[in-house]
Amino acid sequence: MSHFGRSGPPDITDTYSLLILNITFRTTADDLFPLFDKYGKVVDIFIPKDRRTGDSRGFAFVRYKYADEAQKAVDRLDGRVVDGREITVQFAKYGPNAERIHKGRISESVPRSKYRSRSRSPHRRHRDDYYRDKDYRRRSRSRSYDRYERDRYRGKERDYRPRSRSHSASPDYSKGRGRERYDDDRRSNSRSMSASPARRSPSPRKSLSPRKASPSRGGSADRRSRDWQSPSPRSVSPRGRPADSRSPSRNSDVDE
């Protein structure tokens, strides 16, 4: 039936991209295909989905083969009620390569990074922050999976705070003030027991807290760990803190 998005972008050199907004969160490409295909030749349909849940984001991209058909679809399907919601069909403003489009047509005549302006968006919200400008330059201090775990929600849980990192090996709370003293104290201790660079073990407390041999539920334990380390960070024994400061230059973005 519809193999859109299964093999990536087939050919975007002579296709016109249309942006479909205001669609329902359960509308799929299969539902839009027969609708847009009736007005022209649809070469590809893609609907961005969430990385965590996998749900649709509420908009889709329909690529036509010819501009006249795309224009007709825009004039015909723009304002049409789909699945009980009025959709908005218009020419895509940006291309898949984050480049400008010529009246909906994707232009591959992009020289180089000369047109790379991060000010493409006149105004961006939290949604843009999720994908940023697809630069993904935040990999300087974390892996690729890290941004998927600590990414902010689309707006549902704006109160979400990375406080569940008690056992996630993210001790970014101990740095910022007077860490040199603890660092020195812990460092001598660390050197005494092991001079190996294997101090990145995310479970150092295991040897210190053998009481729990079955950490099946780390929820309650997490809450308590955060409790006694939040108000008095200095009361924490310098025994279970392997990571001293992985990236001291990026601590201003989380600890604010």
Added chain:
DNA sequence: GTTGAGCGTT
């Protein structure tokens, strides 16, 4: 099960 400005993938 919810939400609603916006611009995209192997």
